[in-house]
Amino acid sequence: MMSSSPRFNRRTLLAGTGGVAAAGLLGIRPAFATEGPQSYTPTWASVDQHPPAPQWFQDAKFGIYWHWGVFSVPAYANEWYPRNMHNNGSNENNHHKSVYGDPS
Known part of the structure; x- marks a missing residue:
């Protein structure tokens, strides 16, 4: 038991x-x-x-929390970059094609 x-x-x-x-x-x-x-x-x-x-x-002391995420690697737009780079015609897609090539 x-x-x-x-x-x-x-x-x-x-x-x-x-x-x-x-x-x-x-x-x-x-x-x-x-x-x-x-x-x-x-x-x-x-x-x-x-x-x-x-x-x-x-x-209490004043503080700011900042997270450096994977979305900051391209240093373009915002945290939606990985999603929007696959939307044909979006600013992120055009930027990705010109700098890194086609995201497919």
Whole structure:
């Protein structure tokens, strides 16, 4: 008969403790909504008692994620290049024929 309790093995134990250790080293702490009043009423005065944003959000840094995909290899048009290069008469098709030859 199988037990319904979760099975722990070395891999899950190491992954869990490694994640906790990494979070501790990076200074990552759980964000709890304990700042400000515990309840409010639907009035502007009550809403103004709450902080405008949680502390983790106020401490956040601005970042941009950019993905360099295979569509950037021809450096022409956009990410639809591989699709549109097969449409006869399209700008992508004409460009592909002139630079690389017929895409067929």
